[in-house]
Amino acid sequence: MSEQENFQAPDLLSGLDVEQRLAAETLRGPLCILAGAGTGKTRAITHRIAHGVHTGVYNPTSVLALTFTTRAASEMRTRLRLLGAPGVQTRTFHAAALRQLQYFWPQSIGGTLPNLVEHKAPLIAESARRLRISSDRAMVRDLASEIEWAKVSMHSPESYAKVASSRDLPNGLEAVSMARIFQTYEELKDDRSVIDFEDVLLLTSAILEDNEKVAANVRSQYRHFVVDEYQDVSPLQQRLLDLWLGGRDELCVVGDASQTIYSFTGAKPDYLLNFGAKYPEATVVKLVRDYRSTPEVVNLANKVLSTRRIETSMPDPTVTWPEPLELIAQRDHGPSPEFFEAADDEQEAAEVAQRIKALLKNGQDVSEIAVLYRTNGQSQAFEQALTARGISYVMRGAERFFSRREVKEGMLALRAALNVAGDQPVSQLVRDVLASHGYAPEAPTGSTGAVRQRWESLSALVRLADDLVASRGAQGDQVTLRDVVKELEDRAATQHAPTLDGVTLASFHAAKGLEWDVVFLAGLSDGLVPITYAKDQAGYDEERRLLYVGITRARIHLYLSWSLARTPGGRAHRYPSRFLDGIKSVRQASSRQQAPVRRKPQKLTPLVCAGCGSFLTTAKERKLKRCSSCPAAYDEALFESLRSWRAAVAQSNSVPAFVIFTDATLMAIAEHRPSTLPQLAKISGVGRSKIERYGEAMLAVLAEYAG
Structure with missing residues (x-):
């Protein structure tokens, strides 16, 4: 080690905060870095690697740093080069495995490695046709996602058939049909001597397991491992990582369970959460100082996680919610996040575009603005609105x-x-x-x-x-x-793409790992956030984490918006996302420079719970004027009396009981206990015709109970 290198090592740590420095100085043994959004995790791990290289603890070529995207790998590689550690191997799991597979295939298997197919769609479509199962492009995409999940979860077509019945399958397919498509897809690949990206990990793992000589060769090459975004590791990736380690513990993992948003691809935060159990001697460092966002943005992000609630309609005792890292903002104060509500999707997009135009007029860099949404199908309205105002934009998350x-x-x-x-x-x-x-x-x-x-x-x-x-x-x-x-x-x-110039349009998932000065989170209505196919507590929790990821992309300006209807003049049946409950009151979007909305005036402020102040998102909640989480305020004995009366009336009229009054209406009556017909008429669900039919009888039941 030269004098110059000895001199450089302390400088690598001088700009780190206390927690980052502790992580960078821990060069041996297992290390778990729990890093919240914007806390400088990449800085911590690159300085740790460079510090290890400069102090002679690491040979740069013996370090393998693993990421999940080529962009992240390229960024880490650049930082390490600037820190004087250019020889460190920084790759995605797939890139590292493919490199080894190409090298060891001839001596382990023999012959030439099969060609790698970048797109599964043609083979999957052919598999479905062979089985006479009709499919369009959307279904083929869903079939590909399901097959990818099965493979990274280490299921063969045979073992997959046993678990498929418990999953929501594409287009309502039966489990046996999905398993047959999976099997036919694998047979087609074999017939044509091709492999897919999941096969790269599977084959590399198989060679390392079966060939001790190859495994020893790889382990002698790589002695120190760093895994970024460890909460997104799949069972297959963890299996490969364990094979690379070969029982050693020179492993540093970095992650945040609150940013687990890829469960549908097989990612599991369990490996991050159970790291301490697997390595009891591990050092655990928490990074909570947020250097990215203003205190206003950070506070909102913390609040979204801290207000998580159990969906009472679907309790699941097996779902755990790890204690989130509470971020501490390090930047100066900035503007408060702005919430606005629009009449429809078109007006929402126009309002977003108008605000962007004003920001650009005030000198904001166009490449530092992003519009984020839940699904790619939402982009069209924003594309049109930005184009109409001459604002350039770029799409992210589409084709490479x-x-x-x-x-x-x-x-x-x-x-x-x-x-x-x-x-x-x-x-x-x-x-x-x-x-x-x-x-x-x-x-x-x-x-x-x-x-x-x-x-x-x-x-x-x-x-x-x-x-x-x-x-x-x-x-x-x-x-x-x-x-x-x-x-x-x-x-x-x-795959180091150049920077494109324009407002970024991207889904929440595609925005992971990125940041902008200005972020618009659009379409935040129930049914989109959370998405409709989130049907259990685990699904709702992941949707909440997805919103958290979206919020933490913003450095300074943050706007959150939703619309009440899909199309102009359409029925206003939407409500703000339940994840915004108790966070911010609602304001109607400005309609400046917008065409008049061709529909009856609507009250744009939604009802809130009288108990906790959260938005009321279901018809039953709005009728009772309280959320399902708050205790009932009605007399349960009176409610049962009303139900008995309703049952007798329904039987005498030969109609279902709910035709008389619904349970929710009876609950509201039992809670408010009206004593006059005008008071009874004010209760939701009691119309003029029902007042005429049942009003006097209902008041008699109430009076008898009161007496």
Whole structure:
């Protein structure tokens, strides 16, 4: 170890807070870092690795840092290079496994590794056709997700058939049909000598288990492991990690159970939560100082988790709720989060776009604004609203940048131009080459969807060339078209996409790991957040965590909105997300510069519980004017008297009891105990016709009970 390296090591720790420094100095043995959103976990683990390298504890090539996205791996790799530890291997689970599989396949299995299929859809669609099961694109996508879940949960088609009956299967398929599709898909892959991404992990695990020589080789190469986002590890990934470790405990894991949002893919926070039980001697460090967001944003995020409640209609004693990390904001105060309610989706999108336009007018960087929503199908309204106001936007979470057709075509065109490039400046040459494929200096007017994406993709290639010329030129280097092509090829190999310029439109899931100065969380109504197919306590808890992830993407400005109807003039049957209960009162969205809404005026402020102040989201709750969690205020004996009276009336009229009055209406009557017909008429569910039919009799029952 040189004097220079000894001198650098303390500097790597000087900028860390107390908890980050403790994590960075713990170089040996198992280490669990519980890191809340925005608490500098990447900074902590990269400084830890670099500190270990500079002090000689780690050989850089013996460290394997694992992430879940190529973007995160690229960011970590860049940070380590800047910290003087460029030799550390930083990869996703799949990339690390594929590299080993390609190397060891010839000596373990023999022959050539089967080709990797990037998309399952064609094979799954063919599997369904062979079994005469009709499927459209949406169903094929759902079938692919189910097969991926089965494989990362380490189920074969045979073992999957035993658990499928307890799962919600695509399009209401029977368990036996889903298992047969899974089996046919596996047979088709074998027939065509191809493997999928889950097979990469399965085959690598199998080779390590079956071949001690290969396992010893891998374990001698990698001695120290770091796993980021450990709450998202699947059973298959954990199995592979255990095989890499081979019984050793040189493992550092980083995660936050409150950010577990990928359970549908097989991710389980159990490995993070039970780390201490597996490694009793482990050091546990909690990072709770939030450096990303203002105190106002942090307080709202904490409140969303702390107000979690049991859904009384579906109690599940097996569901646990780990104590959330309570974040402590480190930034200066900023504006309070704003809540607004719109009449319909169109007005909500228009209001969001109008606010973005005002922010841009005040100097806000367009690339530091994001609009986040629960499902990708919600993006269309925001695309149209932003386009109508001339605001550029980029879609995130769709097709990978370097997999886009226009990007591939653009790269081929630039590669072909290498043979004819003259003395023209590189930046202009790139523009000229890409102009024939649809590039223009300005965005196409009024375009959305594929047309807009094509222009954005080509513009990103142009900006990348400009950035390369600027950075290399500042160092005195001459940049050629060949340099631009090589930069693109290197980025494509690591899926390091260039930064696109515009407002980011993304789902909550696609926004994980990202952050912006300004975040709009849109469509926060029950049925979307939580989503309708969340049908048990575990599902509702995950939806709450998803909202928490969305909130913690914001650094300074945070807007939360929802609409009462889907379309203009539609029935206002929506209510704000139950996760906002007790957090903030509701305000109607501004309708400035909006066309008049063509429907009867609606009262836009929803009812709240008289007991706890939370929003009332069901018809029964609104009728009783209290939520299902608060105790009943009515006389139960009176309620039973009213039910007995109703049963007698229903029998004499030969109609179902609920036709007379519903239970909820009887509860409300028992609670308010009206003594006159006008008082009785004010109770929800008691209309004019029922007053005429049953009013006097109802008052007689009430008077008799009171007497």
